[in-house]
Amino acid sequence: MKSVDVAILGVSGTLGQEYVKLLSRHPFFRIRSVTGYTTVGKTLREVLEEDVPESIGDLEIQPTQPKKVDADIVFSPLPNDVARKTEEEFAEAGFTVVTDASPHRMDPDIPLIIPEVNPEQLSLLESQKKRGWDGVIVATPNCTAVGVAITLKPLEPFGIKSVVATTMQALSGAGYPGVPSLDITDNLIPYISGEEEKVASETNKILGRQAQPIHFAVTATRVPVIDGHTVSMHVELEENVSPEDVEEEMSNFNGRPQELRLPTAPEKPIILLRHTNRPQPRLDRNAGSVPGMSVSVGRIRRGLSDRSVQYVHVSNNVIRGGAGGAILTAELMVAEGFV
Numbered sequence: 001m002k003s004v005d006v007a008i009l010g011v012s013g014t015l016g017q018e019y020v021k022l023l024s025r026h027p028f029f030r031i032r033s034v035t036g037y038t039t040v041g042k043t044l045r046e047v048l049e050e051d052v053p054e055s056i057g058d059l060e061i062q063p064t065q066p067k068k069v070d071a072d073i074v075f076s077p078l079p080n081d082v083a084r085k086t087e088e089e090f091a092e093a094g095f096t097v098v099t100d101a102s103p104h105r106m107d108p109d110i111p112l113i114i115p116e117v118n119p120e121q122l123s124l125l126e127s128q129k130k131r132g133w134d135g136v137i138v139a140t141p142n143c144t145a146v147g148v149a150i151t152l153k154p155l156e157p158f159g160i161k162s163v164v165a166t167t168m169q170a171l172s173g174a175g176y177p178g179v180p181s182l183d184i185t186d187n188l189i190p191y192i193s194g195e196e197e198k199v200a201s202e203t204n205k206i207l208g209r210q211a212q213p214i215h216f217a218v219t220a221t222r223v224p225v226i227d228g229h230t231v232s233m234h235v236e237l238e239e240n241v242s243p244e245d246v247e248e249e250m251s252n253f254n255g256r257p258q259e260l261r262l263p264t265a266p267e268k269p270i271i272l273l274r275h276t277n278r279p280q281p282r283l284d285r286n287a288g289s290v291p292g293m294s295v296s297v298g299r300i301r302r303g304l305s306d307r308s309v310q311y312v313h314v315s316n317n318v319i320r321g322g323a324g325g326a327i328l329t330a331e332l333m334v335a336e337g338f339v
């Protein structure tokens, strides 16, 4: 495949650094431009914490402006307060923007994509033409909603009515430097601003359930784990279901990225774990054929009635819920002719 030039906006951040790791060994995406704010003028080698590949170490961090960027696809892990305006400037200037930030996610003409779950939502790009941009914006979901939506998708044949979920979210989900150490050491925080609403509204958009929403009761908590969001789920369904039915649907689940054999597609989007003490973030956040891209599910058991099921899942917030999910989305867009 012909190589495709990409840029990373906000390259020094938690997700920006993950993009560098994943893209520097990518078979057809080439990092051409990187941008920042306080780090402008420095080289990638000066700024990044981990070893930077020789070929891109001298790349200089540019101001986050379209005229400073040379690329076909722009990955945007920008802070939410600057993302809306900046991403629109890039789309107007003709770039294909794939964003991890939240401001555009719920706009009706912006696809909110998990490639295995709702690739058909890319057809919304047609309606973006009304905005008069030469480029487009595609959003990836909130890092917690990603694991929730991937594990709910195989349950659709049973009719999903409602979900009670408690999240145990990693520190890296709050970016750098994130939660003060004295607040989180020997502790957990039982609230994350805006997160509970995002899990509910974004999952309904991803699953095409905005007209007949799945009812959510979410409690979002922050825990002293570095990477990997754990979620305890209780799902109420329309039909009777056994834990074995759920296991079968989840273990057989795959989608368009697996059919197309995209480079960042894991062989199994969901990995089932049978030990009663799994999944655990430290052991399972990098599970699977493409580390960090599979969601690990365990403790599948009957819920409050024959029409409900409980389980626990772990998903990697910086890879599947961040840079890896966005790269897989961009690979799908290239393969399907959207770029």
Ligand SMILES: NC(=O)c1ccc[n+]([C@@H]2O[C@H](COP(=O)([O-])OP(=O)(O)OC[C@H]3O[C@@H](n4cnc5c(N)ncnc54)[C@H](OP(=O)(O)O)[C@@H]3O)[C@@H](O)[C@H]2O)c1
Residues within 6 Å of the ligand: 009, 010, 011, 012, 013, 014, 015, 016, 035, 036, 037, 038, 039, 040, 064, 076, 077, 078, 079, 080, 082, 083, 100, 101, 102, 141, 142, 143, 172, 173, 174, 175, 176, 177, 317, 318, 321, 322
């Ligand atoms: N962390 C996760 O697990 C995760 C997962 C999914 C989605 N997200 C979303 O992804 C985005 C980035 O998250 P993060 O955790 O990577 O954040 P972060 O660690 O705080 O990094 C922010 C980056 O944005 C740059 N930046 C700050 N202000 C800017 C401005 N005015 N103009 C241009 N660049 C600016 C910073 O550059 P300088 O260093 O040069 O100032 C830095 O590179 C957020 O919207 C977040 O909600 C995060």
